[in-house]
Amino acid sequence: MxxxxxxxxxxxxxxxxxxxxxxxxxxxxxxxxxxxxxxxxxxxxxxxxxxxxxxxxxxxxxxxxxxxxxxxxxxxxxxxxxxxxxxxxxxxxxxxxxxxxxxxxxxxxxxxxxxxxxxxxxxxxxxxxxxxxxxxxxxxxxxxxxxxxxxxxxxxxxxxxxxxxxxxxxxxxxxxxxxxxxxxxxxxxxxxxxxxxxxxxxxxxxxxxxxxxxxxxxxxxTGAGVCHTFIDESAQLEMAIRIAVNAKAQRPSVCNSMETVLVHEAFAARHLSALAGAFETARVELRGDDRARVLVHSMKVAEPADWSTEYGDYILNVKVVADLDEALAHIRQYSTMHSECIVTEHTANAERFLQEVDAAAVYHNASTRFTDGFEFGFGAEIGISTxxxxxxxxxxxxxxxxxxxxxxxxxxxxx
Amino acid sequence: MxxxxxxxxxxxxxxxxxxxxxxxxxxxxxxxxxxxxxxxxxxxxxxxxxxxxxxxxxxxxxxxxxxxxxxxxxxxxxxxxxxxxxxxxxxxxxxxxxxxxxxxxxxxxxxxxxxxxxxxxxxxxxxxxxxxxxxxxxxxxxxxxxxxxxxxxxxxxxxxxxxxxxxxxxxxxxxxxxxxxxxxxxxxxxxxxxxxxxxxxxxxxxxxxxxxxxxxxxxxxTGAGVCHTFIDESAQLEMAIRIAVNAKAQRPSVCNSMETVLVHEAFAARHLSALAGAFETARVELRGDDRARVLVHSMKVAEPADWSTEYGDYILNVKVVADLDEALAHIRQYSTMHSECIVTEHTANAERFLQEVDAAAVYHNASTRFTDGFEFGFGAEIGISTxxxxxxxxxxxxxxxxxxxxxxxxxxxxx
CATH class of the missing domain: 3.40.605.10 (Aldehyde Dehydrogenase; Chain A, domain 1)
Incomplete structure (x- = not known):
């Protein structure tokens, strides 16, 4: 035996x-x-x-x-x-x-x-x-x-x-x-x-x-996490930066950290450079799609495989989207259904995101890093089921x- | 594709x-x-x-x-x-x-x-x-x-x-x-x-x-059911026969029907022939261990493989056991953990059986045939998880x- x-x-x-x-x-x-x-x-x-x-x-x-x-x-x-x-x-x-x-x-x-x-x-x-x-x-x-x-x-x-x-x-x-x-x-x-x-x-x-x-x-x-944060048109600038930087850089090696930030085009037009600057300060390498790179030239190019990569590192994909629909479609395609976040002041958009995104944890205006047994108050955690x-x-x-x-x-x- | x-x-x-x-x-x-x-x-x-x-x-x-x-x-x-x-x-x-x-x-x-x-x-x-x-x-x-x-x-x-x-x-x-x-x-x-x-x-x-x-x-x-009924020393004769015959013969083809009856030796000494007679009336073929066959000669011999067979048919294994401990040990060895029953008037034995038997449904004084979404009042059933x-x-x-x-x-x- x-x-x-x-x-x-x-x-x-x-x-x-x-x-x-x-x-x-x-x-x-x-x-x-x-x-x-x-x-x-x-x-x-x-x-x-x-x-x-x-x-x-x-x-x-x-x-x-x-x-x-x-x-x-x-x-x-x-x-x-x-x-x-x-x-x-x-x-x-x-x-x-x-x-x-x-x-x-x-x-x-x-x-x-x-x-x-x-x-x-x-x-x-x-x-x-x-x-x-x-x-x-x-x-x-x-x-x-x-x-x-x-x-x-x-x-x-x-x-x-x-x-x-x-x-x-x-x-x-x-x-x-x-x-x-x-x-x-x-x-x-x-x-x-x-x-x-x-x-x-x-x-x-x-x-x-x-x-x-x-x-x-x-x-x-358990485990795999390709998590997204969608920054909507109406997001507060300071809150959006705080949440996105925390979701990526507070501890990049764990499964609830963010791999891709999706930015509404109206927000991006006004604030993408500020957002990129905050990530730079946090030593995060940015890889953007074409629209993002028009706004922030210093970004590297996000290759097709990057959108589904769990970096576990100080690397982040950036994509500019036309609206909530495009953000939802991207998440449907690439998410591992772990943790997904929308930053918005628009209640209807928040509710739609929380309803439609099929993930273990869906967030309105909070970092995906909270998906954790201790943070949820369970006092223990044997893992995070995906x-x-x-x-x-x-x-x-x-x-x-x-x-x-x-x-x-x-x-x-x-x- | x-x-x-x-x-x-x-x-x-x-x-x-x-x-x-x-x-x-x-x-x-x-x-x-x-x-x-x-x-x-x-x-x-x-x-x-x-x-x-x-x-x-x-x-x-x-x-x-x-x-x-x-x-x-x-x-x-x-x-x-x-x-x-x-x-x-x-x-x-x-x-x-x-x-x-x-x-x-x-x-x-x-x-x-x-x-x-x-x-x-x-x-x-x-x-x-x-x-x-x-x-x-x-x-x-x-x-x-x-x-x-x-x-x-x-x-x-x-x-x-x-x-x-x-x-x-x-x-x-x-x-x-x-x-x-x-x-x-x-x-x-x-x-x-x-x-x-x-x-x-x-x-x-x-x-x-x-x-x-x-x-x-x-x-x-879903599905597999090698289910047992243990008739304890203190079981009421009429109730024990009614429950055991129903568990076996009311619809033998389904997973919650009984495949083996375990009979306490004291109950068997007094009542095994009456129990065997009731099964005979229900056209159930009996296959006994040595101790059962001493009491009821007409039984066939239960072969080793029989104890783990889901007959789905009018066939039943009969085993005489010394006590609750031996019944529990037999169930631990052969049960598929679907439905298990004890017939007893002894509350402590019932509680011990319900506590210790590791099955989806454990019964005191009722037929295992009740393991069913409709009988439980769920109004539907997609199957019985084992x-x-x-x-x-x-x-x-x-x-x-x-x-x-x-x-x-x-x-x-x-x-």
Whole structure:
């Protein structure tokens, strides 16, 4: 039996008793996990230094090395994340609906754990702790398959968490880490129907597409964001610049940052140079269509492929549009349906945009950067779903649950 | 461009404007569809007779021929089904949540259509009408891929419905039927991410498994049911017999019927022969384990594979168990997590069963045959989900929806 099958079976077995854990039991366990991370931070940092060493030798980029690195404050933040999950309400056992049928049957719809959640992710070891905490809080077992560049760190973190779990009511087997760095261990997870209930990929485009395209286990797709901001004719200049610059440059590497600004031609005629100047100050490279470049000569040319590129960087496409219709058509064609914004003082245009744009989050006069579980007040986030099934947009604890119907009878049969 | 891609593109285009249709517009369209079916029933029956003729020539079974056959009363029932959908509340546009953030953002969670739903199904032409009605009522476009044995019937039905749609507010392109009988048209649908948002397979085991195993488009898995009834020591004899016989024999071909009865040894010692007699009267063949066959010699032997077989027929496995624990272990091993029942007068045992059994519907003292959208009072059913993602158990109109977040700001940016 392969490592993936063996560990997934253990996880499934553990999951079978976890739906009956009380909130107090789960919270007590999470606090033990948080304390253990801090107590054993030295061992974790030593393991992490092995990953960093290997990363340097294999020549990975300094930004990846930075994401991989753990220190006291990052470990403290991981522990603090677990303590915050303790504070969140436990959705498991909630009665979502209850009704009586004319034949006397009483039907209740109850929130239950999903079962076994598989998480496939890349470098950052904090995802290991975060995903474990969110899954365990919701009574799920979890099979983690992190990136090989963080293998020493992840292995040590799981060892620490396992020791803490062994003193808790949550079975140790509820938390599994796949150690095999082979790509085949991912391929195997994708097909484990019956052992894994749901897969959540977290990482770059190719990681997510591999999961989406090849999994037979149900998937929650996360991540890809080609997001737009449309600046309408009536937009306030100062607000439009503030929102657009924030959406692009506050943190370009994340999925809710903007890749293309669409500018109404009347606004562009008056203000495109001011807008371009603000982006220049923020060190954003601009790539414009023909109409934009007539107004601001310094822009590079936006190539056809640019309109559908998620730069994740200080690069922005600029397109001048005749009206709201052209903006909507562009968004329909290029959006990944993540986060889309209109800046306007025209209420009817705002309502039409919010109604017609088919995205997880649609904004009037606010930065797309707010698409985030914490910013939405969920107190947690397992990812941002860009599919329409099950969950859409930022996912908090309820996204990690399913439901079941309990039916109470007194001998009813179907006629 | 293939037929599947072409029609899915048309469906997607149509879907883009359907989220803004009013309930009145959609209901008026559904009433036109219902009327058209009745008005043009003669043409539909003529097309159906071609399918029946071809079916007879190719030697399909009489039960399949019966499921395929349309007559005035069946067409009237299809039209009546559409009228019932008109009566149901429209979930689209419902505000599921609304909250204000400290920074002044107002966030609303709104129900929206899924977009384009692909339905892959088998013989019965009534599914064509039913699926069309449910999808259109929820503002979705639908791409139907029915079985080739009903192709003439389906083609004529769609022709009739298209003519009716052309006089309505719903775009004609919202309803697409794939005519190609090649298996490759199914394969193509499974991979149409970006054009089809969700696939719902409806049919036999191999049809569903093909979709689940090979689709990259998100799937709602429906159907398979290896359901159990556990008769506990304290069960009332008469009630236990009534529920068990109904669960097996009221309509054995459907997914919520029972395949195995688990009998507590104390109940079995006193009553297994009476239970077996009742099944004999209902013409159910019994296959027992060793302990059952000691008590009722006439039973056949249950082979290992039988415990996981969905007979869909008048055949039942019988197993004598020592206690609730053994019943729960058997269910954990063999259940498809569809519908499971305990018959008991012992409240603590009932609660433990309802809590621990991980199935879409868990029953105390009622037949598993009630797992059905109409019996649950949903007024409709697009299928019974046996997965944990998105929807679980009988699916009514809300299962055909997604959500989006609308965020109203006044210039907020992320710090």
């Amino acid at each position: 392969s490592e993936v099958v063996q560990k997934s079976k253990l996880a499934k077995q553990a999951a079978q008793s976890m739906g009956t854990l009380t909130t107090e039991q789960k919270n007590a366990a999470l606090l033990l996990l948080a304390d253990a991370l801090v107590t054993e931070q030295q061992a974790i940092m030593e393991a992490n230094s092995k990953d960093l060493q290997r990363g340097k030798e294999s020549g990975i980029s300094s930004s990846l090395l930075d994401r991989l690195a753990l220190n006291e404050s990052r470990i403290a933040a991981m522990a603090e994340g677990l303590r915050q999950i303790v504070e969140l309400p436990d959705p498991i056992g909630d009665t979502l609906d209850s009704f009586d049928r004319p034949n006397g049957l009483r039907i209740q719809k109850i929130r239950v754990p999903l079962g076994v959640i598989g998480i496939i992710y890349e470098a950052r070891p904090n995802v290991t702790v975060d995903a474990a905490g969110l899954c365990l809080k919701t009574g799920n077992a979890v099979v983690l398959r992190g990136g090989s560049s963080a293998l020493f760190s992840n292995e040590k973190i799981i060892e620490v968490l396992h020791r803490a779990l062994s003193r808790s009511s949550i079975p140790v087997d509820a938390l599994q880490l796949i150690l095999s760095p082979d790509r085949s261990s991912v391929d195997e997870m994708l097909k484990l129907n019956g052992l894994i209930d749901v897969l959540i990929p977290r990482g770059g485009h190719s990681l997510i597409q591999n999961v989406v395209n090849n999994a037979s286990v149900p998937v929650i797709e 599919q329409k099934l099950h969950a859409r947009g930022p996912m908090g604890l309820p996204a990690l649950t399913s439901t079941k119907y309990r039916i109470y009878g007194s001998g009813q049969i179907r006629e | 293939s037929e599947v891609v072409q029609k899915s593109k048309l469906a997607k285009q149509a879907a883009q404007s359907m989220g803004t249709l009013t309930t009145e517009q959609k209901n008026a369209a559904l009433l036109l569809l219902a009327d058209a079916l009745v008005t043009e029933q003669q043409a539909i029956m003529e097309a159906n007779s071609k399918d029946l003729q071809r079916g007879k020539e190719s030697g399909i079974s009489s039960s399949l021929l019966d499921r395929l056959a349309l007559n005035e009363s069946r067409i009237a029932a299809m039209a009546e089904g559409l009228r019932q959908i008109v009566e149901l509340p429209d979930p689209i546009g419902d505000t599921l949540d609304s909250f204000d953030r400290p920074n002044g953002l107002r966030i609303q969670k709104i129900r929206v259509p899924l977009g384009v739903i692909g339905i892959i199904y088998e013989a019965r032409p009534n599914v064509t009408v039913d699926a069309a009605g449910l999808c259109l009522k929820t503002g979705n476009a639908v791409v139907l891929r029915g079985g080739s044995s009903a192709l003439f019937s389906n083609e004529k039905i769609i022709e009739v419905l298209h003519r009716a749609l052309s006089r309505s507010s719903i775009p004609v392109d919202a309803l697409q039927l794939i005519l190609s009988p090649d298996r490759s048209s199914v394969d193509e649908m499974l991979k149409l991410n970006g054009l089809i948002d969700v696939l719902i397979p409806r049919g036999g085991h191999s049809l569903i498994q093909n979709v689940v195993n090979n689709a990259s488009v998100p799937v709602i898995e 997965q944990k993602l998105h929807a679980r158990g009988p699916m009514g109109l809300p299962a055909l929806t997604s959500t989006k977040y609308r965020i109203y700001g006044s210039g907020q940016i992320r710090e």
